Amino acid sequence: FPWDGTSYQGTSNRRVGTFHPDMPAGIRSYYGSFASLAAVPTVGTHTGWSLKEEDFNYNSASDRDLMPDEVTAEWVETKLGKADFEPFLLVAGMNRPHTPMYVPDEFFEPFRDSNGNNIVELPPYLENDLDDVPDILKSYSVGIDNHKNAGSGNNEWWEKFVQAYLASVAFVDHQVGTIIDAVETSNYAENTIIVFTSDHGFHLGEKDHKSKTSAWEETTRVPLVVYAPGVTQANQTCALPVSLIDLYPTLNALCGLPADPNSGGNNIALDGHDLSPLLANPSSGSWDGYDVSLSHLHGKVAIANHTQSPWALNHHSVRSTNHHYVYCSDGSEELYDHTNDPHEWINQANNSSYNSTKSILKEQLFEALGFKSSSSLIINGGFENAQDNWQNFGSSVSIENSNTEKYEQTSSVLVSDRNFPWNGIKQDITNVLEPGKRYHFSAWVKLAGNSNANGETIRLGIMQDLLGSETTYPNIDQITATSNAFSLIEGDYTVPSTGNGEINSLNLTVNGAPIGTSFYVDHVRCYAYEEPFIVASTVIDTTDGSVSLRWNADLGASYRMEQSLTLAADDWIVIDSNINADKTAMIWPVPANSSEQRVFWRIVKNS
Numbered sequence: 001f002p003w004d005g006t007s008y009q010g011t012s013n014r015r016v017g018t019f020h021p022d023m024p025a026g027i028r029s030y031y032g033s034f035a036s037l038a039a040v041p042t043v044g045t046h047t048g049w050s051l052k053e054e055d056f057n058y059n060s061a062s063d064r065d066l067m068p069d070e071v072t073a074e075w076v077e078t079k080l081g082k083a084d085f086e087p088f089l090l091v092a093g094m095n096r097p098h099t100p101m102y103v104p105d106e107f108f109e110p111f112r113d114s115n116g117n118n119i120v121e122l123p124p125y126l127e128n129d130l131d132d133v134p135d136i137l138k139s140y141s142v143g144i145d146n147h148k149n150a151g152s153g154n155n156e157w158w159e160k161f162v163q164a165y166l167a168s169v170a171f172v173d174h175q176v177g178t179i180i181d182a183v184e185t186s187n188y189a190e191n192t193i194i195v196f197t198s199d200h201g202f203h204l205g206e207k208d209h210k211s212k213t214s215a216w217e218e219t220t221r222v223p224l225v226v227y228a229p230g231v232t233q234a235n236q237t238c239a240l241p242v243s244l245i246d247l248y249p250t251l252n253a254l255c256g257l258p259a260d261p262n263s264g265g266n267n268i269a270l271d272g273h274d275l276s277p278l279l280a281n282p283s284s285g286s287w288d289g290y291d292v293s294l295s296h297l298h299g300k301v302a303i304a305n306h307t308q309s310p311w312a313l314n315h316h317s318v319r320s321t322n323h324h325y326v327y328c329s330d331g332s333e334e335l336y337d338h339t340n341d342p343h344e345w346i347n348q349a350n351n352s353s354y355n356s357t358k359s360i361l362k363e364q365l366f367e368a369l370g371f372k373s374s375s376s377l378i379i380n381g382g383f384e385n386a387q388d389n390w391q392n393f394g395s396s397v398s399i400e401n402s403n404t405e406k407y408e409q410t411s412s413v414l415v416s417d418r419n420f421p422w423n424g425i426k427q428d429i430t431n432v433l434e435p436g437k438r439y440h441f442s443a444w445v446k447l448a449g450n451s452n453a454n455g456e457t458i459r460l461g462i463m464q465d466l467l468g469s470e471t472t473y474p475n476i477d478q479i480t481a482t483s484n485a486f487s488l489i490e491g492d493y494t495v496p497s498t499g500n501g502e503i504n505s506l507n508l509t510v511n512g513a514p515i516g517t518s519f520y521v522d523h524v525r526c527y528a529y530e531e532p533f534i535v536a537s538t539v540i541d542t543t544d545g546s547v548s549l550r551w552n553a554d555l556g557a558s559y560r561m562e563q564s565l566t567l568a569a570d571d572w573i574v575i576d577s578n579i580n581a582d583k584t585a586m587i588w589p590v591p592a593n594s595s596e597q598r599v600f601w602r603i604v605k606n607s
Contacts, residue, residue, distance in 0.1 A: 001030065001100055005046030013053045018043055020100070024151045034101035034164035036108050037064065049102075061105060069094045073175040077182040085188070087255075094175060097168035097202070107167040107174070120163045122155065123204050124343045130208055132347040134332035137315065140214050140297070144205040162204050193254055195247060196225040207344065213297065215317045215326045215334070217344055220295040228254050231279050238282035241293035241319045245272040250279075259567050260600055292318035292361065294368040299329050299488075312442035312525065313488045318365045325361035329488075330408035330444075330523060331382070333358070371440070372528040377432045378508070381443075381524035383413045393463075393509055394423035405520045407444040407486040412522035414448065415510070422473075424511025425521060426463065433506055436497035436557065436606060438529045441476050442490035443510055447483040448518035455480040458519055459512030460489045465504040466496060478512060481519060492529075497557045497606070533605040535559065540587065547590045551603050553581035558606040561588060567600055578606070 001017035009016055020033040021041050035041075040048060040058055049056035051068075058064040066074065076092050079085075096103060113119050130138050150157040176196065183192055203209035203218045212219050224242065226232060231254065252259055253274045261270060273289035299313035317326040317334075324344065326334035333349040335358050341348075348354040366374040379389040383401055390413065392399050398417040406412040415425055433439060445458045459478040465471045477491035495506070510521050537551040553559065561576040579588055590601055 001050055001102070002033070002041035002043050003046060003048075003050035004043040006044075015050050015052060017050065017100075020102075024157060026146045026150045027157060031099045034099070034161065034168075036105040036167075037061075037067075037102060038105040064104075067103070069096055069172065069175050073178040076179050080179075080182040080186040080188065083187050092179060094172045096172050097165055101164040101168045103164075103168050103171040107171040108163065110170060111163045111166055118159050118163050120159055120166060122158060122162060123206050125205055125208075126343070126345045129345060133207075134326075134328050134330075134334065136328050136330050136332060137215060137326075137334075141207065141209045142211045143208050144210050145208075147205070147210065158205060161210065165202070165204055190229055192229070193251065194225075194227040195251075196223060197244060197247075198222040199244075215295070215297045215315050215328075217319075217324060217336075217338075219297075220317060220319065220324075226250075226275070226279055228279055231276065236282045238278050238285075239321055240278060241291075241321065242275060242278070242289060243272070243293045246275050246289060248272050250275040254279075290364065290368055292320045292364045292368065294318055294365065312440075312490045316365055316369065318361055318368065320361060320364075323357055323361060325358060325365065327362060327365055332408065333362075335361070366527065367530065370530055372530045374527075377429065377439070377526040377528065378427060378524045381526075382409050382522060383411045384409055387413060390425050390427050392423075393426040393507075393511055394418065394420060397423045397425070399425055402520060405446060405448075407446075407522035412446075412520045414518060414520055416448070416518035418511075418513065418517065419515060421514060422511050424509055424513075426507040426509045427524075428505065429508050429526070430503065430506045432526075433495045434528075435495050435503065437531075438492055438494045438533055438605075440490070440492055440527050440529065441508065441525070442488060443524040444486040444522045445479070445481045445489055445510065446486045446520045447481050447513075448520065449483055455482040456513045456517050456519075457481075458489060458510065460491065461509050461511075462493055463505075463507040463509050464496070465506070467502050467504050473509070481513075486520070486522065494554065497554075535603040535605055537603045548587050549590060549601060549603055550585070550587045553584055553586040554605075555581055555584055557581045559586070560604050560606055561590070562602050562604055564600045564602075572602070579603075 002020050003015050003017055007016035008014060017030050019028040019030055020035045020039070021043060022035055022039055023033050037049070037058055038061065049058055056065050072092050072094065076090065079090065111118065111120050125144075130141060144158060147158040147161050148155050180194070183189055183194065199222070200212045201217075201219045201221050202212055203214060203216070206218050207214070207216050209216070209218070222244070249259060249270055249272045251257075252261070252270075253276045259270065273287060275287065277285035277287045279285075295317045297315040297317070299315065313329055315326065315328045317324060322337065322339050324334075324336040324338060334347045335349040335354055336344040336346070337348055337354070349358060362374045383390075386401055387399050390399065396417050396419045397415060400414050401411045402414045403411055405414070413425065418424070441460060443460055447456060457478055458481045460476045462474045462476065463471060464474055474493065476493050477489050479487055479489045481487050496503070508524070508526070510524070513519055535551045535553075537549040540548045540550050549561070559579040559581060560574050561579065562572040563575050564572045575591055576588070579586070588603070
């Protein structure tokens with residue numbers, strides 16, 4: 001990268017790079033720069049390229065230092081040239097085509113004519129492409145207009161941007177070729193599995209975006225090429241959507257490694273699905289994975305530090321063979337038909353003829369997230385039907401709809417006239433929740449304008465009334481809300497396992513702010529987790545050779561111990577059906593197994 005010769009990060013030796021001086025006004029930035037290595041930069045009085053802590057020497061195309069990706073490829077080549085390797089896993093990561101895009105000039109040559117002119121074609125582009133995109137996603141788009149208009153205009157620097165990206169890809173292709181050649185000439189050519197992939201895609205102007213970080217095809221789709229001796233055949237492709245999370249179980253299977261790497265630790269089955277059947281038969285192989293691949297796009301709203309898994313804050317998408325469905329944190333949607341619209345120009349989410357397709361994909365998305373259904377158990381959670389099914393929590397409390405302050409759709413509810421901290425709103429959920437089941441609740445809250453500028457605590461909880469017991473108020477989550485924007489509050493709640501008929505009432509509550517504080521509530525949701533509720537457990541080996549499982553239990557809850565020989569979903573059998581948790585730190589012996597065959601165990605919380 002270019003460097004001014006004097007700027008460092010604090011007191012460290014790490015240099016602070018800058019934009020390339022050839023970049024025109026309007027698109028000058030460190031990460032937004034691109035150039036051939038031959039365009040040696042001069043910044044101030046300093047001329048030359050730099051690495052993070054030392055100079056990068058460049059005198060000519062044949063007299064220069066190796067770039068980091070070339071160093072990586074050369075290191076791999078050296079390693080594979082040794083003959084004394086035990087079984088190994090070698091991971092080689094490449095910097096390019098990540099920005100800033102600087103590569104040797106020879107890799108720009110394929111994208112120039114004989115006169116040195118840029119010959120790249122621009123990607124498909126539609127003016128006003130974002131008109132039918134949910135508002136919450138538009139903020140992710142880094143428009144291409146500044147590249148279209150930079151310099152002399154006429155798309156000159158857009159074309160240079162695309163050229164630099166393609167040159168960077170060609171550069172990485174060369175490094176991959178070096179590694180492949182090293183494998184083929186090594187002692188491991190016949191027994192080495194090779195996987196080529198990436199962590200995300202990249203936009204070159206499609207959908208008016210020039211980066212990663214989107215929910216659209218160009219970001220969420222990545223290359224995945226697998227070579228497995230004796231399994232794969234050359235030049236075969238598979239059209240089914242898969243996920244990178246499937247690589248771990250796939251490599252375990254191909255290498256003959258255990259499918260349960262957590263055995264002896266927490267004993268939780270590995271996520272992902274073995275792709276081996278698809279590698280062996282890409283067109284008709286049968287596997288047990290999802291029909292869609294799942295992607296997520298992080299939300300832009302700050303979350304509380306204690307929030308462990310803010311899935312409700314994020315936007316998610318699923319890709320089937322022919323469709324791409326996007327579900328945003330505010331409930332807005334996108335649906336693209338790739339058979340008829342490969343560039344994702346027409347959002348069909350509101351087209352009634354696609355209702356069935358959208359419904360199926362939405363269910364598959366929530367299933368992939370671990371939920372039983374995409375239907376929220378909260379009635380009127382968006383307050384679009386006034387305050388139906390909601391009640392004031394406290395006789396003095398006033399609740400009224402607001403059409404000006406809202407997180408999604410057209411309305412929220414304003415909670416005011418609060419005389420106690422516990423005053424707020426509530427909804428009776430007694431008849432929609434089941435004993436022993438776990439649920440995920442979320443809501444978006446915002447303080448009214450008359451509130452403390454530093455924020456106030458708002459609480460999401462349950463008013464729990466069990467027959468024969470005092471009313472309790474389990475806390476789901478609490479955050480410091482402000483009047484600047486809606487904030488997410490979310491968490492899990494497990495209904496007590498007391499048996500049917502013993503729960504008098506359950507109410508979801510939103511409250512907790514100081515007396516007199518008014519606040520808005522919107523987009524309240526509750527989703528049931530898919531069963532079984534598998535509990536993380538630890539194996540305990542005793543001196544007499546016996547084995548037990550240990551787990552953190554809910555006092556009084558019922559658990560069961562299950563056994564499997566294969567880890568297949570339909571292969572689990574119940575060994576102990578009703579283990580009553582008489583303490584929170586449970587230890588339970590694993591029955592002795594007379595067979596020498598390997599056995600897997602797990603603890604499941606009974607519903």
